[in-house]
Amino acid sequence: MAKKNSKGVANNATDEVNKKSSLKIGRRQKFIVGILFIFFSLALLLSFISYFITGYADQSSVSQLTNRALSTENWLGKIGAFLADFFLYQGFGVTSFLFVRVLFLIGAYLVLDMSLLKLKKNFFWDGFLIIIGSILLGFLWDYVPQLGGVIGYEMNLFIQDYIGKTGTLLVLLFGILIFLVFKINVSPDTFTSIFEKSTKSFKEDLTAETSANPIIDANHSEDQNSTEDELPIVPLPNEEDDFLLTEDEEEISNIELKTYPNSFEINKEALKPTISNSSE
Template sequence: MAKAAKSSKKSQSADKNRLKPEKEERVTVKELARDERTHKITGVIFLLLGLFLTIAFASYLFTWKVDQDKVLGGGSILFPEEGVKTANLMGNLGAWVSHQFFYNGFGLASFLVCTLFFVVGANLVFAKRIFSVWRNVRYLLAGIVYFSVALAFISKGSFFPWGGEFGKLISNWLSVTLGVVGTAALLLVIGAAYMIWRFNPVFNVPKIPKKKAAEAGAKLTIDDDVLLDEEAEQPEEIIVPKGRTKKIVQPLIDTPPVHDLQLTTKSLNDEMDLPAHTNE
């Protein structure tokens, strides 16, 4: 009996060890958000969204006329009847999204939205700060507003929504408030300020090479010498004053008479009353 009881206890303990359920690890939302795999998956999704928008926007530039009557119906194109198909490379969804960004939004400036998806996606996939997200957000907001208004102002009367509905409204308001010339001047100033803020170009005074500078200096010295020679060759102009002038009378100077200093022997004897010597 004792042996049977011991064997039964051993069998029960063995069964308990075999049937013991495994412990499930509880994953919290914070841990899931901090997980590296979650970041990579999110980054891949952002990159795919950026690629999707880029292809859809580029296709819209060529297919907007064909798909316009279909996308004007609103979101019903996402659940179309049989036979309703758009020409956009990204299908009905791509045509509808592109129409919202271009026609009802910011026009050609909508391409800047794609850059934000690529920036965020690259940072998440590589787990590094390759690009500054907040700096790109600032550039995106300023650029999408400026280029939308500028393109709408330049392309007035065009059927293609270069600046979108947003740019069209702001451009019309500025034209009424500041006039056409004032709006153009304002857009030029803001555009130059945006480019300097975005790219920070370096402005340098062009430097003349040493050889060219030496040649220019030699040419200047030659020209100066020629001018001096020409001035020396020119006679001095005598300026005669007009009006009453005092006449300067020079004093008379007695000039001594001119005598013939060539004396002969005869004349010398006559002067001194000496007898003439004769040659005997």
């Protein structure tokens, strides 16, 4: 009886191993499923891009998928219009493009026969960014409408009902800081360096302004000195010089010009009348 029991246990163990091995996906199945995920991600990308070009024209045809008479302008037809409306308008808005990234990574890892456990962090941070981004765009609905989607807009209103707009903004900023520090690996020293650079630049501007004023005054004084040097120097007259000048003027006034007779000149004495007594 003991031998029979041991054989029964061994048979059950082999059956369980065969079941587990049958449930495992082979290399070919992984490759096909990976290609399917990649193609689906590309289809989502094309439908999302086409939604921003022809999305408003397909609003009426989204709810009537079975009506073959209606035509859509989406690049992927009615299915593309439905997917774009579901993810972008009814869903998380522009951050839904991250779903394309997630699906593409899953397909690439399956095609390359890599473990999907390595994508845990990517799945977490992509989901975190999808939620935070949609709420942030919902918060900015008045400025950029329809980018946050219905889910982002409703989540924004739900949070504002409890902590208000300022509290919602602070929560969003805190979420962005978490993403920058833990995902992008922005060290806290970078934030402190930003404040240090701002203070240093402010001090440098102050020193530059204070040092610029005396330089301008010195340059102004140098220009004045240069203009004074360029002017002609006129010596002031002394009393002795004035005396000499007056004596010279007196001597020049006493000088008489002597004229000598010329052969061409007429003798005025010869023109006198020769008759001494005039006739009566």
